[in-house]
Amino acid sequence: MQNKEFLKKVWINIQIKMQNFIENQNFYENFFLKTNLTKVENNCIIIETPNEFSKKIIEEEFSKKIADLFLEATNQNIKIKYLYKGESKKQDEQKIEQIKDTKDNLNYKLTFDNFIVGKFNKKLFKAAKQICNDDENKYNPFFIYGDTGLGKTHIINAIGIELKKEKDLVVKYMNIEDFVRESYEYMSYGSKEIEEYKKSFDVYDVLIVDDVQFLSNKDKMNEIFFNIFNYYIKSNKKIIISSDRNPNELKIDNRMISRFNSGLTIKLTKPDLDTIYEIIKYKIDKDVNGIKFSNNSIKFIANRFNSDIRSLEGVINKILFQVSVEEDENFTINEEKIKELLDIELDNGLISSGYKISPNIVIENVAMTYSVSKELIVSKIRTKEVAFARQVCIYVLREKMNMSYAEIGTFFSNRDHSTILEAYKKIKKMIESDSDLNKFINNLINNI
Numbered sequence: 001m002q003n004k005e006f007l008k009k010v011w012i013n014i015q016i017k018m019q020n021f022i023e024n025q026n027f028y029e030n031f032f033l034k035t036n037l038t039k040v041e042n043n044c045i046i047i048e049t050p051n052e053f054s055k056k057i058i059e060e061e062f063s064k065k066i067a068d069l070f071l072e073a074t075n076q077n078i079k080i081k082y083l084y085k086g087e088s089k090k091q092d093e094q095k096i097e098q099i100k101d102t103k104d105n106l107n108y109k110l111t112f113d114n115f116i117v118g119k120f121n122k123k124l125f126k127a128a129k130q131i132c133n134d135d136e137n138k139y140n141p142f143f144i145y146g147d148t149g150l151g152k153t154h155i156i157n158a159i160g161i162e163l164k165k166e167k168d169l170v171v172k173y174m175n176i177e178d179f180v181r182e183s184y185e186y187m188s189y190g191s192k193e194i195e196e197y198k199k200s201f202d203v204y205d206v207l208i209v210d211d212v213q214f215l216s217n218k219d220k221m222n223e224i225f226f227n228i229f230n231y232y233i234k235s236n237k238k239i240i241i242s243s244d245r246n247p248n249e250l251k252i253d254n255r256m257i258s259r260f261n262s263g264l265t266i267k268l269t270k271p272d273l274d275t276i277y278e279i280i281k282y283k284i285d286k287d288v289n290g291i292k293f294s295n296n297s298i299k300f301i302a303n304r305f306n307s308d309i310r311s312l313e314g315v316i317n318k319i320l321f322q323v324s325v326e327e328d329e330n331f332t333i334n335e336e337k338i339k340e341l342l343d344i345e346l347d348n349g350l351i352s353s354g355y356k357i358s359p360n361i362v363i364e365n366v367a368m369t370y371s372v373s374k375e376l377i378v379s380k381i382r383t384k385e386v387a388f389a390r391q392v393c394i395y396v397l398r399e400k401m402n403m404s405y406a407e408i409g410t411f412f413s414n415r416d417h418s419t420i421l422e423a424y425k426k427i428k429k430m431i432e433s434d435s436d437l438n439k440f441i442n443n444l445i446n447n448i
Contacts, residue, residue: 004040010073011037011047014066021065027057041188044079055084104164105173106208110157116282118275121151124266128155131240131264132162139264141229141239145246146268147447148368149308152242153210159240160208169205169238176214180221187220194224201228206238213243216251226256233259244369249436270447271309276302279309283316291323292332300335304361308368315342359397359411366393369444380413392441394420395427400445 015033022028031054039046049055058066059082070078117125124144131142142159144152160171186197201207207228215222232239243250246267247260271279280298301319305312322341323333360374367374370389377390390412397408405420412420431438 004037007040007045007074007078008037010070011035011045013073014069017069018062018066021062027054032058032062038083044081047080047082049082049084052084052087055082055087058082104160104171106160106164106171107153107157107173108161110154111161112158114282115151115154115158116275116279118272118278120269120271120275121155124151124155124268127264127266128159131159131238132166135167137236137238140233140236141241141260141263143241143243143247143260143263143265144268145243145265147270147308148244148371149310149312150268150271151309152268156208156210156240156242160206163206163238170203171206171208172201172204173208173210175210176212176225179209179225180214180218183221183224198224198227198231202231204237206240207232208240210242211244212241213245213250219253222253222256226253229256229259245440249439251436273302276312279312280316283313284320291320294332294334296335297333297338300338304358308365311364311368318342359401359403359408362397362400363393363411365444365447366396378412391423391427392444394423395441396445398424 015035018032019028022032031050034050035054035058036048037045038048047058049058063080063082067078067080070076070080112125112129115125127139127142131139134140144155146152157173160173163169164171183194183197186194215225229239231237241260247257247265250257250260277298280293280301284293284298301312301315305315319333319338319341323331323337363377364374366389367377370385370392372386372389376386377393379386394408394412397403397411398405405417405424409415409417409420427441431441
């Protein structure tokens with residue numbers, strides 16, 4: 001769709017042309033010529049009329065002709081919305097009120113009581129507890145980073161719930177993607193409204209921000225968030241942040257990186273097997289009625305799905321649901337039953353041929369890292385995001401498992417040797433010139 005200035009010129013030309021179609025000269029001069037194109041939103045333009053009467057006449061009698069003239073001038077079917085003067089402002093104010101959210105947005109299922117503590121997250125748990133008792137905010141901001149699905153969202157929600165309950169603080173939890181969406185919406189209203197949005201955060205004592213990595217390469221959003229962040233630090237209010245990577249690896253304003261590093265930063269690593277066992281047992285004890293798991297079945301689940309707690313819980317839920325439908329209450333689940341329920345095979349013989357881990361596990365890890373489903377990665381879909389995740393998979397399979405290009409090809413809709421080789425070379429060349437990508441992929445390989 002063309003830009004606003006171009007469309008304004010089109011509207012002026014249409015106003016001139018419409019003189020030939022409006023018989024009432026008084027209406028044309030006193031009402032129609034006083035209309036304005038005030039806004040462009042997605043594939044819709046807003047035409048503001050002088051009053052409600054003129055809006056009604058234009059919509060009922062001239063809207064079809066106006067739409068035809070727009071199509072003729074732009075070669076596009078543009079949606080046209082008519083608002084009378086004052087109505088537009090009223091709707092904007094209503095939208096702004098809808099965006100404002102004084103709710104804490106916390107997930108009250110994610111508490112300290114049901115957070116499983118093990119070797120891999122013991123330091124994080126202790127730090128989180130300390131943050132809750134840190135009335136002087138010595139460790140501000142509190143920054144947590146680590147791979148997807150390891151419990152970052154759980155722990156920051158638990159902190160928020162604790163601070164609200166024990167300290168009677170006003171808490172705001174937000175995912176950074178919601179912040180970006182809201183900021184863009186406010187920006188569309190104007191500078192006054194974006195200042196009002198920033199000011200709306202003043203009422204909270206604690207700001208909890210999830211997935212801050214999605215601020216990368218969004219300069220305007222960085223500036224808005226930096227202003228809010230600075231207010232919290234200067235006002236000695238708590239700010240708690242999660243990310244999938246170290247602050248120094250984020251592609252955001254250097255001033256913000258410096259501020260992130262000024263507080264307490266904790267890395268969350270891959271869970272140890274003992275903790276995975278505890279998580280499985282907790283989930284089984286909590287959700288199972290009469291169905292038993294053999295020790296071997298628990299070990300199989302732990303060894304097969306130990307890289308991502310969120311995915312692990314999803315696997316357990318799938319097993320429990322299918323068993324509850326298919327078997328009676330006294331059924332004991334063994335390793336073979338789990339393989340049957342999850343449709344797990346020996347990955348085309350690769351495991352039995354000497355590979356220590358399944359290539360499917362590698363693909364699943366990359367899929368989670370890049371928030372792309374495994375099904376899309378192994379398909380023939382070639383969108384930019386999917387293709388890049390697929391190329392990273394190919395590179396990791398080659399580097400991690402030293403698989404042949406032909407073997408790798410079988411996992412990606414039987415792509416031929418040359419296609420796999422080309423993908424591998426592309427990522428290899430990229431990491432040679434991009435140190436951040438190199439470090440990121442090496443960390444990914446080491447954590448599988």
